[in-house]
Amino acid sequence: MASPIEQFEIKPLIKLGTIGKSEIAFTNSALFMMIAVGLIILLFVYGTRSRSLIPGRIQSLAEMGYEFVANTVRDSAGHDGMKFLPLVFSLFMFVLFCNLLGMVPGAFTVTSHLIVTAALAALVIFTVIIYGIYKHGAHFFGLFVPSGVHPLMLIILVPIEIISFVSRPISLSVRLFANMLAGHIALKIFAGFIATLLFAGGWAILSPLPLALTIALTALEFLVAVLQAYVFAVLTCIYLHDALHPGH
Amino acid sequence: MASTPATTTTGTVAHGGEAHGGAFPPFQSETFASQLIWLAITFGVLYYLAAKIIVPRLGAILADRASRIGGDLNEAAAMKAKAEEAVAAYEKSLAEARAKSQAIAQEARDAVNAKSDARRKAVEADLSAKLVDAERKIVAMKTSAMGNVSAIAADAAASIVAKLTGAAPSPAAVEDAVKTSIEG
Numbered sequence: 001m002a003s004p005i006e007q008f009e010i011k012p013l014i015k016l017g018t019i020g021k022s023e024i025a026f027t028n029s030a031l032f033m034m035i036a037v038g039l040i041i042l043l044f045v046y047g048t049r050s051r052s053l054i055p056g057r058i059q060s061l062a063e064m065g066y067e068f069v070a071n072t073v074r075d076s077a078g079h080d081g082m083k084f085l086p087l088v089f090s091l092f093m094f095v096l097f098c099n100l101l102g103m104v105p106g107a108f109t110v111t112s113h114l115i116v117t118a119a120l121a122a123l124v125i126f127t128v129i130i131y132g133i134y135k136h137g138a139h140f141f142g143l144f145v146p147s148g149v150h151p152l153m154l155i156i157l158v159p160i161e162i163i164s165f166v167s168r169p170i171s172l173s174v175r176l177f178a179n180m181l182a183g184h185i186a187l188k189i190f191a192g193f194i195a196t197l198l199f200a201g202g203w204a205i206l207s208p209l210p211l212a213l214t215i216a217l218t219a220l221e222f223l224v225a226v227l228q229a230y231v232f233a234v235l236t237c238i239y240l241h242d243a244l245h246p247g248h
Numbered sequence: 249m250a251s252t253p254a255t256t257t258t259g260t261v262a263h264g265g266e267a268h269g270g271a272f273p274p275f276q277s278e279t280f281a282s283q284l285i286w287l288a289i290t291f292g293v294l295y296y297l298a299a300k301i302i303v304p305r306l307g308a309i310l311a312d313r314a315s316r317i318g319g320d321l322n323e324a325a326a327m328k329a330k331a332e333e334a335v336a337a338y339e340k341s342l343a344e345a346r347a348k349s350q351a352i353a354q355e356a357r358d359a360v361n362a363k364s365d366a367r368r369k370a371v372e373a374d375l376s377a378k379l380v381d382a383e384r385k386i387v388a389m390k391t392s393a394m395g396n397v398s399a400i401a402a403d404a405a406a407s408i409v410a411k412l413t414g415a416a417p418s419p420a421a422v423e424d425a426v427k428t429s430i431e432g
Contacts, residue, residue, distance in 0.1 A: 008273040010283070022281035029279075030286035037290045044302040051309050053316060059309075066306040086299035094294055113273070115280045119287055181274065 004188035008112050008181065028108045029116075036097035036110065044093075065093070069233065076237030077244065084240050087127065091120060092233035099180060099225035103218070111228075112180040114173060121173035124236045132243035143246045172235055179228050183221045190214045401426045 012025030044065070047058035055063055069089045073081050077088075095111055102109025110116055132140035144161040145154060193210035197203045273279075406422045409415075 005273060010273060010276070010279040012282075019281055022278050024282050024285060027279070027282055027286070029283055030290070033286050033290040037294045040294060041297060044306070045297060048302075048305055048309065051305065051312075053313055055309075063306060063310065066302070067310065070307075086295060086303045089303060090291065090295045090298045093298075094291055113279075113283060114275070115283050116287055119284055120291075123291075177274065 004185045004192065007108070007184060007188060010113075029110055029113065032098065032101055032108045032110050036094060036101055039097055039101075040093045069093075072230075072233055073237050076234055077241045080244055081237060081240055084127070084237075087124075088233050088236050088240075091124070091236055092229055095120070095176065095232050096226065096229035099229055100222075102180060102184065103222060103225060109180050109184055111176055112184060114177045117173040117177040118169070120176075120232075121169040124172065124239060125169040128239045128243040131240075132246060135243070136246050140243070140246045143242055168235075168239060172232065176228050176232055179224055183217070183224050187214060187217050187221060190217060398423075398426055398430060401430065 011028045012023060013028060013031060014026040016024045016026065018024060043058065044062045047062045050056070050059070052059060066089070069092050070082070070085060072092075073085050073088050077084060098110040101107050102112065129140075132143070136142075144158050144165065146157055146161065149157060190210045191214050194207050194214065197207035197210065402419070402422045405426055406417055406419065409417045409422070
């Protein structure tokens with residue numbers, strides 16, 4: 001039986017060359033990124049091409065997705081956060097579609113690779129820092145100085161605030177990566193138990209147990225796939241809110 | 249049960265013997281460059297489309313629908329107000345017409361009453377005049393008849409006296425006697 005981490009292996013489909021030690025190739029990961037973006041384009045660009053006043057099914061779905069993200073941005077980042085709607089929309093949909101595509105048996109889960117989630121988190125945090133400094137200048141660093149605190153306390157509080165700010169992209173990326181990785185490993189292991197028990201003589205009688213667990217885990221993983229995309233989007237909005245309004 | 253961890257371990261070990269030096273796939277740094285390039289391309293395309301097409305288009309569709317619904321509601325409210333105005337105007341004109349028609353009817357009734365009153369009075373005056381006239385005629389006829397009666401009675405008395413006595417009485421005496429007997 002295959003190892004539970006075999007599903008995370010990057011397999012080059014078309015080799016394109018190397019940069020230093022790194023091999024540049026069209027991989028299974030790239031394929032699933034493209035499928036995810038293709039599906040998003042299909043739903044949101046092709047599905048809304050008629051711009052009907054009375055929407056059809058696909059346009060309704062696209063509108064619901066758009067309104068969901070727009071409401072999230074409005075609630076978490078405020079009205080002036082709406083200029084970041086394309087960014088949050090892209091992040092949410094990309095993560096959501098990658099997560100859900102990962103639930104297709106045999107599919108590759110793009111978001112189970114730390115480098116991908118870290119790149120997305122870095123995109124968010126650099127957007128926050130660059131926009132914050134561009135918009136508020138040095139005042140942006142007031143983010144690290146809680147107001148109404150005794151100056152002596154700031155010696156302790158400012159490093160804490162800086163650490164908490166720096167840990168944001170780490171937690172943002174690791175949360176998504178770890179959730180997807182652990183969920184898929186757990187699914188694989190419990191599914192593996194079914195086969196192992198079936199061929200273990202008398203133990204076969206216990207095999208429905210991991211089967212039931214696998215079914216429950218599958219449902220849980222669908223929930224996690226959607227929830228983690230939502231968490232990623234909401235946290236992005238909250239961090240963008242800081243860039244828009246640095247004062248505590 | 250006991251065999252499962254063993255299988256997992258062998259799987260990992262077997263995999264470890266393969267390419268990439270057996271590292272855990274998410275930590276194989278030689279795949280990072282490739283993943284980052286494809287992420288940049290796919291996410292870049294997605295962001296571009298989201299910023300240029302998806303968000304503006306969906307925003308426009310929803311704003312269009314909201315304004316359309318708002319416009320329709322306003323129009324409906326305006327039409328309702330108009331209809332209510334028309335109903336009020338109609339009711340007002342109806343009340344006016346009713347009052348007018350009542351006035352006209354009252355006028356006509358008054359006119360008819362006055363006319364009939366006048367005619368009745370004229371007829372009554374005429375009739376009473378005729379009545380007075382007739383009464384006067386009756387009285388005249390009565391007196392003339394009474395005069396005739398005394399003349400006839402005198403004639404009759406004279407002729408009766410003449411027949412009984414054989415001698416004709418004087419007309420003055422007869423007349424006197426008749427008069428006293430009629431009045432007596």
